[in-house]
Amino acid sequence: MAGAARRAHTKTRNGCMTCKARRIKCDERKPHCVNCTRKGLECVFGFQQLAGARHSSYPPSPNSQTVASASPQPWTSSTSGPRSLPKQLYDASELGLLHHWSTEAAPSLNSGTAHWRIWQMDVPMIALQSGASSYLLLGLFAVAALHKAYKLERDPNYTLITTATHYQNTAIAAFRQTLPTINDGNCEALFAFAGLMVIFTFCTPHWSHVRFFDDGSSSEDHELEGSTVPWLRVVRGSQLILMSKHNTIKNGPLAPMLGEGDIRDFDYGTSKLESALAREEDGRLEALYGLWADDLTMPKHAKDALDAALKYLRRDFTNCHVAAGKPVGGSSALLIPDLSLILIWLFVVPEEFVVLMEQRQPQALIVLSYWCAMMCRVTHVWYAEGVGKAILTATRMKLGEEWIPWVEWPLSVAGW
Known part of the structure; x- marks a missing residue:
């Protein structure tokens, strides 16, 4: 009405x-x-x-039948420290x-x-x-x-x-x-x-x-x-x-x-970029430095955090391409055999970069969106299916319209 x-x-x-x-x-x-x-x-x-x-x-497990029962004692906190769950x-x-x-x-x-x-x-x-x-x-x-x-x-x-x-x-x-x-x-x-x-x-x-x-x-x-x-x-x-x-x-x-070696080493496991697709995508990542390199208003510690996060991301993109080999069906689709090659980035980025993400700093969210592009290529690990696209969707919603051209490629990888 x-x-x-x-x-x-x-x-x-x-x-x-x-x-x-x-x-x-x-x-x-x-x-x-x-x-x-x-x-x-x-x-x-x-x-x-x-x-x-x-x-x-x-x-309790729904609709379960007990094989043998033993009454557990309540598990509670203690001033002397944590107690074990009852057997x-x-x-x-x-x-x-x-x-x-x-x-x-x-x-x-x-x-x-x-x-x-x-x-x-x-x-x-x-x-x-x-x-x-x-x-x-x-x-x-x-x-x-x-x-x-x-x-x-x-x-x-x-x-x-x-x-x-x-x-x-x-x-x-x-x-x-x-x-x-x-x-x-x-x-x-x-x-x-x-x-x-x-x-x-x-x-x-x-x-x-x-x-x-x-x-x-x-x-x-x-x-x-x-x-x-x-x-x-x-x-x-x-x-x-x-x-x-x-x-x-x-x-x-x-x-x-x-694993072997130090995952925080920038040269950890990297090989040369041999395929045209790998070189093309590394070029896209390298261009992201321009988002903050000449920004006179951004403090140095923030630039250093973004530099490190992007350098690790370029390393991990390279390792994914080397591990995947040739693109599937001649397209841009890659079969990344080891999910840890992608997840490792989440562990090694500086804490300052995480803080920038929490502050919705556009440059940090754009770098994250490129990591999401790698996750979108994971189709063989059940618990990771759809995660890259979901995070990318959330990231896209947090960015102003002036930043959207910078994430067009990750969005295309996700099928937008």
């Missing part, structure tokens, strides 16, 4: 994960919202709410998830390297060695459930998604309490779980492009308050563990995951 006042839409920031996956508004009633109660669905709230509530036991025997559903992890999820993590064997064999052993590593086992359950949902391509009641989120919520609470007490005995479990958090962050199916930049207007929940690029803080978190206990991890079963 013309002239009628339109009711304002009130966004919800703390809705349950099931309502988010169904893309409907949640009334935020805990422990079970009205929508989930009416539909008979499991109601699970996000990382921030559950981690803050410090849930005290393992999450308990696992039900049939959890044993099924562990089997799925070993037989299907772990081998699918990255088809370009043999690291999946470490995820398949060594990481579960680390998780099972002691109760202190139980959060790692819950992380394996979580990613296995998400991979199972991906393989099935159907999860009508969101059972697998909510189960995965529930396991991850509980694990994160224990991980956060253990992290301040990192030592030689738990650093491998912490490092492996940080890797699982990267996978979970990328592959959780209910995210959209708004998740990648949190400006307070999004209805999405974020596990890292105070950061406007929470996904990047999650990814870089494993580096903090590695810096603290590098020698211990280097001498253990996870050592092959660290």
Whole structure:
């Protein structure tokens, strides 16, 4: 009706994960919202709410049958330091998830390297060695459930998604309490779980492009308050563990995951640009220096951070071209065999560059968009599918129109 006042839409920031996956508004009633109660669905709230509530036991698996039961003692915080999650025997559903992890999820993590064997064999052993590593086992359950949902391509009641989120919520609470007490005995479990958090962050199916930049207007929940690029803080978190206990991890079963040499070396693994496509794309990257080189208003420390980020990106583009070989079908499509060749950039860029991204500095966002172009070429790693385009979409929305010509090429790679 013309002239009628339109009711304002009130966004919800703390809705349950099931309502988010169904893309409907949640009334935020805990422990079970009205929508989930009416539909008979499991109601699970996000990382921030559950981690803050410090849930005290393992999450129940929907429709599971217990193989053997043992009443777990509540897991609570202590002034004397973090306590281990209680030991308990696992039900049939959890044993099924562990089997799925070993037989299907772990081998699918990255088809370009043999690291999946470490995820398949060594990481579960680390998780099972002691109760202190139980959060790692819950992380394996979580990613296995998400991979199972991906393989099935159907999860009508969101059972697998909510189960995965529930396991991850509980694990994160224990991980956060253990992290301040990192030592030689738990650093491998912490490092492996940080890797699982990267996978979970990328592959959780209910995210959209708004998740990648949190400006307070999004209805999405974020596990890292105070950061406007929470996904990047999650990814870089494993580096903090590695810096603290590098020698211990280097001498253990996870050592092959660290690679050879120093990943911060600008010449790390690079070879000559032999293909015309590689030279063309390196030329596009080199042109980006012009965005800030002559800017007299930009402080030197910001220029240095942008220079370093772009130099690392040129290095990693080169390594991707060398690893991929000839373009697929004579086109600009590349089959990049090892996802780590792309993800490594997120670990090595200077902290100052991350700050520039958080400040929505256009030049930093443009450099990020070229990294997204590499991610858009990943089609064989399930948890990375669509991530490059989603981040690029968010980046495009944060740039003013005067900057759009600088990201036309990444947008074309993404299929815009």
